[in-house]
Amino acid sequence: MNTTVMKDRSQERQKRMLADYFKRLAVSRENGWKNVYTFVPGNLTELILSFDLLPVLPEINALQSGMRKKSGAFIQEAEKAGHSEDVCAYVKSDLGMLRGGNIGPTGEPLPSPDLLLLSYTGCFTFMKWFEILREETGAPTLMLHVPFQGEGRVTREMRDYVIRQLKTEVIPALEKLSGKAYDESRLAEMLARSRAMEDDLVHVLESAKRKPSPIDGYFAAVYYIGPIFSAFRGTEDAQHYYRELREEVDARIAQGIGPMTPDGPMPPEKFRLVVEGPPAWTHFNELWRMFHAEGAVIVASTYTKVGGVYDDGFRHDPSDPLGTLADYCLGCYTNRSMQDRVNMIARYVKDYDADGFMINSVKSCNSFSAGQLLILREVERLTGRPGGFFESDLVDPRYFSAANIKNRVESYLQMLDQRRTGGASA
Amino acid sequence: MEAPVITAPAPVAPIVERCEALLNDLTFETVRQWKENHPGKKAIGWLPVWAPRELILAAGMLPVGVMGASDRLEIVKGDAYYQSYICHLPRSVLELGLNGSLDVLDGVLFPSTCDVIRNLSGMWRILFPQKYVRYVDVPQNPAMSLGGRFFAEDLRAIAAELGEVSGTPVTHESLRAAFAVCNANRRAVHDLYALRVAKPWCVPSAELYLLVRAGALLPVEEHTALIREYMQLAEASAAKPMDMARVTVRGCFCEQPPLDLIRTIERSGCWIMDDDWLIAWRWFKEDLPLEGDPFENMARVFVTDSPACPTMHLAHGVKGAALKAEIKNTGSEGVLFMAPSFCDPALLDQPMIQAAIEKAGIPWSALLYAENTGQFQVIREQAGTFADALKLS
Ligand code: SF4
Numbered sequence: 001m002n003t004t005v006m007k008d009r010s011q012e013r014q015k016r017m018l019a020d021y022f023k024r025l026a027v028s029r030e031n032g033w034k035n036v037y038t039f040v041p042g043n044l045t046e047l048i049l050s051f052d053l054l055p056v057l058p059e060i061n062a063l064q065s066g067m068r069k070k071s072g073a074f075i076q077e078a079e080k081a082g083h084s085e086d087v088c089a090y091v092k093s094d095l096g097m098l099r100g101g102n103i104g105p106t107g108e109p110l111p112s113p114d115l116l117l118l119s120y121t122g123c124f125t126f127m128k129w130f131e132i133l134r135e136e137t138g139a140p141t142l143m144l145h146v147p148f149q150g151e152g153r154v155t156r157e158m159r160d161y162v163i164r165q166l167k168t169e170v171i172p173a174l175e176k177l178s179g180k181a182y183d184e185s186r187l188a189e190m191l192a193r194s195r196a197m198e199d200d201l202v203h204v205l206e207s208a209k210r211k212p213s214p215i216d217g218y219f220a221a222v223y224y225i226g227p228i229f230s231a232f233r234g235t236e237d238a239q240h241y242y243r244e245l246r247e248e249v250d251a252r253i254a255q256g257i258g259p260m261t262p263d264g265p266m267p268p269e270k271f272r273l274v275v276e277g278p279p280a281w282t283h284f285n286e287l288w289r290m291f292h293a294e295g296a297v298i299v300a301s302t303y304t305k306v307g308g309v310y311d312d313g314f315r316h317d318p319s320d321p322l323g324t325l326a327d328y329c330l331g332c333y334t335n336r337s338m339q340d341r342v343n344m345i346a347r348y349v350k351d352y353d354a355d356g357f358m359i360n361s362v363k364s365c366n367s368f369s370a371g372q373l374l375i376l377r378e379v380e381r382l383t384g385r386p387g388g389f390f391e392s393d394l395v396d397p398r399y400f401s402a403a404n405i406k407n408r409v410e411s412y413l414q415m416l417d418q419r420r421t422g423g424a425s426a
Numbered sequence: 427m428e429a430p431v432i433t434a435p436a437p438v439a440p441i442v443e444r445c446e447a448l449l450n451d452l453t454f455e456t457v458r459q460w461k462e463n464h465p466g467k468k469a470i471g472w473l474p475v476w477a478p479r480e481l482i483l484a485a486g487m488l489p490v491g492v493m494g495a496s497d498r499l500e501i502v503k504g505d506a507y508y509q510s511y512i513c514h515l516p517r518s519v520l521e522l523g524l525n526g527s528l529d530v531l532d533g534v535l536f537p538s539t540c541d542v543i544r545n546l547s548g549m550w551r552i553l554f555p556q557k558y559v560r561y562v563d564v565p566q567n568p569a570m571s572l573g574g575r576f577f578a579e580d581l582r583a584i585a586a587e588l589g590e591v592s593g594t595p596v597t598h599e600s601l602r603a604a605f606a607v608c609n610a611n612r613r614a615v616h617d618l619y620a621l622r623v624a625k626p627w628c629v630p631s632a633e634l635y636l637l638v639r640a641g642a643l644l645p646v647e648e649h650t651a652l653i654r655e656y657m658q659l660a661e662a663s664a665a666k667p668m669d670m671a672r673v674t675v676r677g678c679f680c681e682q683p684p685l686d687l688i689r690t691i692e693r694s695g696c697w698i699m700d701d702d703w704l705i706a707w708r709w710f711k712e713d714l715p716l717e718g719d720p721f722e723n724m725a726r727v728f729v730t731d732s733p734a735c736p737t738m739h740l741a742h743g744v745k746g747a748a749l750k751a752e753i754k755n756t757g758s759e760g761v762l763f764m765a766p767s768f769c770d771p772a773l774l775d776q777p778m779i780q781a782a783i784e785k786a787g788i789p790w791s792a793l794l795y796a797e798n799t800g801q802f803q804v805i806r807e808q809a810g811t812f813a814d815a816l817k818l819s
């Protein structure tokens with residue numbers, strides 16, 4: 001197995017961007033730079049950056065803690081302090097990290113929040129998470145209520161409500177914190193860059209429609225969405241990143257190369273799958289290996305749409321900065337109705353010509369998980385392709401049972417194989 | 427301290443029995459009968475924690491609270507839709523839907539209580555496509571010009587839809603009339619709670635629970651009359667004052683505690699002076715105004731007068747302060763946190779409130795339940811120990 005994997009230019013860039021970012025955060029206090037904590041779904045990165053404020057994404061910190069095997073101890077710390085075993089482990093990982101001195105994923109200190117911008121988009125836990133951080137740190141919360149698409153659509157009233165909140169509460173709060181006036185032309189410039197990188201990201205994700213797929217649309221794609229879902233949307237660096245990534249993927253297509261995994265190039269593509277649900281960060285490579293070792297490539301996933309759905313045509317529109325931010329927030333994956341989610345997965349199965357789909361149901365997340373068993377049935381009914389199901393958690397290692405999951409994945413792939421053979425001989 | 431078993435004083439017994447029969451009406455026969463007696467009329471269900479039942483009433487329909495099925499329903503189909511780490515309420519609600527009990531409803535309102543109920547609204551739409559389903563996104567931004575305005579607009583839209591379902595359009599007049607009916611109902615429930623604070627031995631909490639819960643199935647005016655009748659009899663009852671620990675219960679605002687859990691707590695020596703179960707029936711303290719635009723009024727009262735419920739985003743310090751005020755007003759000596767297992771709103775909120783009351787030197791104890799919990803021995807011991815500690819302090 002080839003374990004020395006050459007890093008692509010885009011990967012190197014992303015690594016540098018992250019290192020610089022955490023460095024900036026580490027020295028932000030002494031430089032008088034202010035920060036805004038916020039969430040990935042419904043993040044207002046361009047707006048925050050347009051005030052020269054630093055966005056901090058606690059979900060990203062939590063998942064990084066998971067990947068670095070630190071979340072288990074953080075979670076136990078939070079549970080010792082009275083937080084329930086039953087609730088989202090992201091919150092507890094973040095809280096444990098905070099109580100342990102708020103040392104971030106790179107080993108450098110993170111600043112405590114100056115403002116908790118509670119972009120309440122698609123997840124109830126967000127609200128309590130920032131209330132908890134408010135209690136812990138004394139920082140104020142600022143609510144941006146993004147109505148849920150319960151009826152499967154965005155109404156004019158929903159959109160207006162978000163825009164009004166942006167105008168009358170969010171922007172004044174950011175002006176006050178930064179001491180700078182709102183500069184719409186600067187925001188529009190960033191949104192134009194976001195638009196360009198969204199084009200490139202969609203090109204990359206949709207490359208998985210090819211056979212064989214040049215990318216893994218879940219395990220590898222979580223790296224691809226990193227910059228655009230976090231602190232970098234609208235920045236020049238991120239724009240370069242997505243252009244480089246696009247060129248690299250195009251080069252792979254030209255050479256007929258499949259996805260690269262942490263263990264080296266993927267074996268020949270045998271199964272094409274769609275995945276619903278977040279990854280288990282604590283065992284990320286191990287989980288990926290269960291698929292790639294069997295020749296199973298993930299061609300599309302819903303998790304790569306939590307911080308923005310771009311493959312249905314939405315792009316940030318610089319000519320309507322606040323309206324487009326509202327549309328963006330309202331359209332994030334977990335802010336969509338159950339029927340929309342079913343339709344999206346079914347569409348992926350068909351458009352990417354997948355053999356089937358698997359659901360990773362994570363204990364932490366009611367937003368994702370409540371209703372997934374119905375999603376399973378509905379997508380099977382709509383596509384006629386079989387679904388598989390396994391359970392784990394995002395960052396709580398106690399809920400990752402490797403043997404069980406491996407068993408589930410293998411049995412599922414065997415079943416696909418048998419169907420195929422049966423189908424061929426029929 | 428082991429308290430004597432509390433039995434219903436004789437005069438209220440028939441009312442309590444009637445309410446218990448309503449609690450046990452898992453086929454919604456009461457609603458079926460109401461529809462038979464009101465040919466052509468429809469019934470709309472609503473889930474915890476709060477929904478605008480005034481709008482249902484104003485459209486000439488029966489509001490029906492769908493509060494789960496306690497431990498009296500075997501879950502056969504509902505479990506097939508939920509992983510083990512999701513609370514019990516949606517399982518029993520789904521079971522009631524899939525076994526046909528809820529066929530009698532012509533639609534259901536799903537409030538934005540949490541992501542489980544939110545997602546259940548989408549599941550309902552898929553599973554029961556012929557029924558009216560509405561997600562009610564209550565405003566988390568409390569500014570009247572923001573959340574209030576959005577909510578007033580949404581209430582207008584919901585009213586129009588309900589009018590279409592019933593065939594009776596909601597007018598300002600019919601909505602004001604519904605406000606008056608629900609105002610009277612809320613006042614009755616508040617008065618019942620006040621009577622329990624004044625004389626807990628006259629209003630055992632299991633009875634209070636049954637009385638309020640009857641409002642899930644009864645027409646609102648009938649429910650109000652029943653509470654008033656009970657209060658008259660209870661006030662005049664010969665029940666003797668008993669010295670027990672006085673506790674406030676928090677955490678059971680959505681999935682309901684089994685009746686025997688409430689009885690167990692009292693039997694272990696605690697008077698429950700305040701609680702947050704069935705909170706919709708006391709959601710507002712003030713009356714909904716009967717003048718002016720009723721949609722604006724309802725939205726305004728919602729953003730200014732909703733309780734400090736964990737399902738809402740509250741300004742800094744409000745939730746601890748609200749609980750401390752309730753504790754003082756009701757003469758409670760401690761707080762018993764009773765949350766359903768896997769309940770995000772209750773369990774995420776709990777450590778923050780605990781910290782706030784701890785600072786004020788108020789003792790607390792915490793336990794978990796599910797609506798179908800059937801064993802109470804451990805809880806009895808825990809509540810008994812807590813009661814003893816409160817009496818000694
Ligand atoms: S509940 Fe789900 S969406 Fe919400 S913070 Fe946790 S993992 Fe994220």
Ligand code: SF4
Pocket residue numbers: 513514515516539540541542543680681766768769770771772
């Ligand atoms: S019990 Fe809690 S988690 Fe379950 S539906 Fe109710 S509020 Fe949601």
